Structures are given as C-alpha cells and as structure tokens.
Amino acid sequence: MVNPKLKEIEKNWLLQASIDEIQKKMDDNEVSARELVFIYLDRIARIDQSGPALNSVIEVNPDALHIANVLDLERANGKVRGPLHGIPVLLKDNIDTKDKLHTSAGSLALAEHFAKEDAFLVKQLREAGAIILGKTNMSEWAYFMSTENMPSGYSSRGGQVLNPYGPGKFDVGGSSSGSGAAIAAHLATVAVGTETSGSILSPSSQNSLVGIKPTVGLISRHGVIPISHTQDTAGPMARYVKDAVYLLVAMMGKDEQDVVTKSNPLSATSLLKALESPTLAGTRIGVARDPFFTQLTDEKNAILLQALETLKGGGAEVVDEVLIPSEKEKWTIDVLLYEFKANLNAYLQGISPNLPVHKLTDVIRFNQEDAKRRLKYGQSLLVKSDETSGTLTEVDYLNALQFDHYHSTENGIDAALAKDDLDILVFPNNLGAAIPAKAGYPSITVPAGYTEEGEPVGMTFTGKAFSEAKLIEAAAAFEKQTNVRKNPLFYDIMK
Numbered sequence: 001m002v003n004p005k006l007k008e009i010e011k012n013w014l015l016q017a018s019i020d021e022i023q024k025k026m027d028d029n030e031v032s033a034r035e036l037v038f039i040y041l042d043r044i045a046r047i048d049q050s051g052p053a054l055n056s057v058i059e060v061n062p063d064a065l066h067i068a069n070v071l072d073l074e075r076a077n078g079k080v081r082g083p084l085h086g087i088p089v090l091l092k093d094n095i096d097t098k099d100k101l102h103t104s105a106g107s108l109a110l111a112e113h114f115a116k117e118d119a120f121l122v123k124q125l126r127e128a129g130a131i132i133l134g135k136t137n138m139s140e141w142a143y144f145m146s147t148e149n150m151p152s153g154y155s156s157r158g159g160q161v162l163n164p165y166g167p168g169k170f171d172v173g174g175s176s177s178g179s180g181a182a183i184a185a186h187l188a189t190v191a192v193g194t195e196t197s198g199s200i201l202s203p204s205s206q207n208s209l210v211g212i213k214p215t216v217g218l219i220s221r222h223g224v225i226p227i228s229h230t231q232d233t234a235g236p237m238a239r240y241v242k243d244a245v246y247l248l249v250a251m252m253g254k255d256e257q258d259v260v261t262k263s264n265p266l267s268a269t270s271l272l273k274a275l276e277s278p279t280l281a282g283t284r285i286g287v288a289r290d291p292f293f294t295q296l297t298d299e300k301n302a303i304l305l306q307a308l309e310t311l312k313g314g315g316a317e318v319v320d321e322v323l324i325p326s327e328k329e330k331w332t333i334d335v336l337l338y339e340f341k342a343n344l345n346a347y348l349q350g351i352s353p354n355l356p357v358h359k360l361t362d363v364i365r366f367n368q369e370d371a372k373r374r375l376k377y378g379q380s381l382l383v384k385s386d387e388t389s390g391t392l393t394e395v396d397y398l399n400a401l402q403f404d405h406y407h408s409t410e411n412g413i414d415a416a417l418a419k420d421d422l423d424i425l426v427f428p429n430n431l432g433a434a435i436p437a438k439a440g441y442p443s444i445t446v447p448a449g450y451t452e453e454g455e456p457v458g459m460t461f462t463g464k465a466f467s468e469a470k471l472i473e474a475a476a477a478f479e480k481q482t483n484v485r486k487n488p489l490f491y492d493i494m495k
Contacts, residue, residue, distance in 0.1 A: 001042050010039050015186050015487060019083050019243045022189065026075060026086055033068035033075075033086030033131060036189075040088050040133060044187050052167055056181035058093050058158040060134035062100050067131050074129075083246040085129030090191040092179050093135040093158070094142060095119050095234065096223035101132070105225045106140035106155025108374050109357045109366045116350065119223025120258065121192065121234055121251040128250040133188050136178030137161050141382070142199060143175035144227050144340060150377035152202070153177030163206060164488035170455045173203030173430070179237050180207035184488055190238040190247045196227045196336065198433035200235045201445045205429040205458030208447045208485050210244045210475065211237045213433070215465045216440035217263045218248075220255035226343035228336050230401065231437050239485060241446065241476040242275055248468075266466055274469040278476035281315030285461075285474070286322035286422040292431045303449040303457045304428050307482070311426075314481050316474075322425065324416045324435060326407035331434065334400035337381070341390040360386045408439035413464060423470055427460045436462045444468075444475045447485040454489060 001007045009031055013021070025031045041060060048054045061067075071086045091097065094105040096115035104110035122132065137158035139150070152174030153161030163172040164185040172181055176193025180203030183191045193200040195213045204211025212235045219234045226232055236247035249268035255261045287293070287308060293301060312318050345359045357363045364382050367374040388394065412435050416425060425432070429445070436443050441464060448459040459478065461471045 001039070003038070006035055006039050006042070009035065010043075014039060018240050019087060019189060019246055022087065023083060023085070032072045034065055034072055036086065037064050037068045037088055037131060037133065040188050043185070044134075047185050048182070048187055052162065054162050054164055054167070054181050054185060055137055055159045056161050056178040056185065057090065057187055058106075058135050058137040058178065059101060061132050064088070064131055064133050071129055071131065081127070081129035082250070084125065084250050087130055087190065088133040088188045089125060089130045089247070090133050090136050090179060090182050090188040091122070092176050092191070092193050093138050094194060094225035095122060095135075095192060097122050097132060097135075099132065101135050103135070103225065104157050105142060106138045106157050107363070108156045109363050110351075110355065111157050113351055113355055115223065117223065120220035120253065120255045122223065124251050124253050130250065136176070136182050136191060138178055139175035139199075142194060142196060142225070142227055144196070144336065144381050146378040146380050146382075148378035148380055153181070154377065156374050156376065165208065165454055165456055169453070171206055173206035175199040176203045176237065180204055180209060180211075183207070183209055183237055183239060186487070190236060190243055192234055192247070192251070193237045194224055194232065194234045195437065196231045197437035198430040200237060201430035201433050201443055201460055204237050204445045205460070206456060208450070208456035208458070209237050209239060210241050210447070210479070211235065211445045212244050212248055212468075213437070213443045214248060214468060215264070215442045217260040218266065218442075218466070218468065219251045220253065220258040220261050222255055222257040225347055226340075228339040229343055230335055230339060230404075231440065241444075241472065241479045245271055245275060245472055264466065266468060270469050271472060274472040275476055278473045278480065279315065280311055280474060280477045282317070283315075283424060283470070283474055284317045284319060284420070284422045285311055285424045285426055286319045286416060286420055288322050288324055288327075288416070288425050288427055288432055289320060290323070291327065292427050295431055296428055299451050300428065300457050303451070304459060307448040307459045307478075308426070310481050311478065314477055319420045319422060322416055322420060322422070324412055326412045327435070329407050331404075332400060334396060335404050335438075337385045338388050338392060338394065338397040338400070340385045341388050342392050345390055404438040408435050413439055413441055413462065417464065423463065424474055425462045427462060429458050430460065432460060432462060439465070441465055442468050442471055444471045446475045446479050448482065449484050450486070
C-alpha cells in the first residue's frame with residue numbers, strides 16, 4: 001500500500017468494520033468510497049493474486065474507481081441512497097453484468113462472454129449505490145459439471161479457490177467458493193453467491209461467514225446462469241448478519257422476467273425490523289440430530305452442542321431429536337439433470353453469436369476439444385443432462401419433480417415443524433441443505449466456532465417459505481450471544 005492514510009485505515013479499523021461503521025466513517029469524511037476501492041484492490045493484489053494465491057477473485061471491474069467517485073460526489077451533495085451507498089460488492093461469476101466484466105460460470109467456453117444486460121439483482125444493487133468491484137471464482141457450472149472427484153472451488157477459467165482459514169488444508173466449500181473466501185479475507189465488504197443446493201451455505205460455513213439462502217422467489221434469477229428453475233436462487237454472503245440483510249433487501253424486487261418473484265409477500269421493512277431487537281425468547285427450535293449431527297467429528301459436534309446450549313441460554317425452547325419424516329427417502333438429483341439442459345439452452349440462446357457455445361451439446365464438444373485444459377475432472381453431469389430431451393416432458397422428470405416437492409415440503413420440513421410446533425430447524429454447516437433446497441425454503445448459516453486446527457464451523461437455521469424474518473431474528477440473536485467470528489490466521493491479512 002503506497003498511501004499511508006489507506007494503510008492506517010486498513011490496519012486500524014476496516015478489517016473489523018460492519019457496513020454501518022463504514023457508512024459512519026464515510027459520513028464523517030474519514031474514508032471515501034474511492035479509498036475503499038483502492039484498499040480492496042490492493043488486498044486483492046497482495047492476498048488473492050500472489051503466492052500462495054487464494055484465487056477467489058476472477059477479475060476486477062475497471063470502472064470501480066470511477067463509480068466510487070460518482071457516489072462520493074452524491075454523498076458530498078447530500079444524497080445517500082441507503083446502507084449500500086459506496087459499498088464495494090463482489091459478484092459470483094455466473095451473474096450477468098452489462099459492463100466490462102465477463103460472465104463465465106468459471107468455464108472457458110464462456111471466457112469471452114459479455115452480458116447484454118445487468119441481471120435484475122445487479123440493477124437493484126446499482127440503484128442502491130453498491131459498487132460492483134468484480135467477479136468471484138466458483139466451482140465450474142456451479143458445481144454441476146462432474147461427479148469425478150471435482151473439488152469445491154475449481155474452475156477451468158479461474159483455477160482452484162483456497163480457504164483463507166487453511167489454504168490447501170480445509171475445504172473452501174462450493175459452489176460460491178470465491179465469494180466465501182474473498183469476504184473472509186476482506187477483499188470486499190460483502191458478496192453475492194448463488195445456491196441450488198448448499199452453494200451459499202457451504203462456503204459461508206467453511207469461511208466463517210453469514211450466508212442467507214432465501215426462499216425461491218425473494219430474489220430474481222433473471223440474468224443468472226442457471227441450473228434449476230425449481231431450486232436456484234441468489235443470496236448474500238457477509239461477515240455479519242446485519243450486513244447480509246442489507247444486501248438481501250437491496251436485491252429484492254418483483255421482476256416481470258422472473259414470475260416467481262411475484263409470489264414474495266415480504267418487504268424490506270419487515271426484514272430490517274427483525275434486526276431491531278433480536279431475541280430467541282419463546283422461539284421453538286428443533287434439532288435434526290440424526291443423521292446430520294451424527295456425521296460430524298466429535299470435535300465439531302462438541303462445538304455445535306455448545307451452540308445449542310447458547311440457544312437455550314438465550315431463551316429458545318430447544319426440542320432435540322427431531323425427525324424429518326422423508327429424510328431416509330431415496331433422494332436423487334434427477335430434477336436438476338432434466339432442468340439444467342432446458343435452462344442452460346435457453347440462457348445460451350441469448351449470448352453473442354460469436355461465442356463458441358449456444359447449447360449444452362456445444363459446451364460438451366468445446367470441452368472435449370482441449371480436454372487437458374477444460375476437463376481436468378471430466379464432465380459426467382453435463383453429458384448425463386444432455387441425454388435428456390430438454391423439453392421437460394419426460395415421465396421420469398415429472399415424477400421426480402412431484403417426489404421432491406412432496407417429500408421436501410408436506411412430508412419433509414412442514415411435517416417436522418408441525419409435529420412439535422416448531423418455528424425453526426437447525427443443522428450443522430450445510431449438511432441439512434438438500435431438503436429445504438428442494439422445497440425452495442430459506443436457510444441462514446452463522447459462525448458457531450472453530451476446531452483446534454482453525455477450521456470454521458457454522459450453525460444453520462431453516463424454516464418454511466418466506467420465514468426470513470424469523471430466521472434473521474434468530475440468527476442475529478445467536479450472533480450477538482456468541483460473537484465468535486475471527487479473521488483468518490493462515491494469511492497475514494492484517495498487513
């Protein structure tokens with residue numbers, strides 16, 4: 001860092017600061033949006049791109065400093081758009097931006113793809129005053145590429161993302177891996193990830209972050225490279241619950257190009273209100289212990305058992321040994337296999353005719369032409385999906401769709417909550433992500449502690465559709481009681 005003022009800002013307060021604290025510093029002229037961008041760009045160069053590199057940021061926005069200038073001028077003239085005004089945000093590399101950034105889903109097939117328009121959520125963020133700082137690396141095709149031992153956080157375009165809490169030692173979590181690692185390492189204030197099944201919750205838990213996987217319909221998916229119209233959603237990843245909620249409400253909105261958003265009954269006001277005086281008192285929380293907690297090591301189990309005691313100490317009524325009736329059903333990924341082809345083909349029809357791929361078959365062929373670079377871990381899921389018709393008319397698909405919906409809702413989360421009159425279910429890390437994902441239900445993960453080696457452990461809260469306010473209140477109260485999050489030690493990020 002060349003500028004001594006920026007060195008002091010980074011050293012003295014930025015690495016602990018929440019969005020509210022950053023906003024106050026900007027209001028008091030102690031830092032500008034432009035200076036924030038400079039600091040984060042410097043950190044990306046030092047921490048992310050030099051050895052051993054985290055590889056979490058796949059590219060930065062060349063216009064970020066100019067955007068920051070404009071937002072600083074607005075503030076100087078008395079216009080502050082809201083909590084995200086002048087806040088640098090990173091986006092997962094499957095989210096369209098109409099600017100100088102590519103949108104590739106980590107694939108070399110789309111390495112030269114520039115989107116023709118902003119995703120709806122990006123329009124919302126720009127309107128809220130956020131600065132799109134860059135794109136984050138990810139598990140290629142949102143981890144829906146191969147079953148051949150492909151690690152979380154690998155893409156042929158961006159390489160392997162590492163976990164800043166233990167580079168090469170701890171799983172970084174997928175598929176929003178770059179978003180998780182980047183925010184843990186303070187390469188931006190907040191980031192946006194996407195989830196089909198665990199892809200926000202997993203990297204958030206593994207990188208000691210708050211991650212919100214909202215109800216399908218809360219945030220528009222238009223302009224996000226898809227897997228499944230049944231399960232896909234974007235969501236915030238942040239160091240604090242309140243910061244995540246600020247990002248969440250900024251992205252919300254009813255979008256004519258994503259009809260499911262018209263089912264959202266929630267307002268930004270209702271979600272922000274849940275942060276005002278968060279409490280666990282009177283909240284009935286069920287512990288889905290078997291088989292989720294039983295998969296953990298003894299050390300991680302002990303951390304989460306202490307977290308459960310914290311919930312009780314905060315006034316929650318904790319009901320142990322809750323069973324999800326459908327948990328042992330023979331779940332499949334068939335819905336995703338069928339929907340991926342149909343959704344991806346539709347997306348690829350809208351990209352530039354000069355690009356080499358316009359349907360899933362093209363992607364498979366493109367990868368085969370240079371397998372050494374493009375198929376380090378194969379593409380078995382792409383091939384299997386391409387074997388479907390792409391019309392969504394198959395009996396097997398329609399049966400799988402009904403199976404997933406019934407067993408995840410009526411015979412799944414709904415039944416478990418109703419049996420013991422529960423408000424919320426809790427799971428360790430992302431181990432309970434699949435059933436609420438199939439239901440389109442919301443989950444929030446919050447840091448719960450660390451192993452002796454320093455690996456993060458998270459507690460995840462899950463509820464019924466559009467129960468975000470209740471989940472946010474519980475998550476914020478839990479965060480306030482525990483306050484366990486700490487910065488990574490394996491990278492000297494304080495320098």
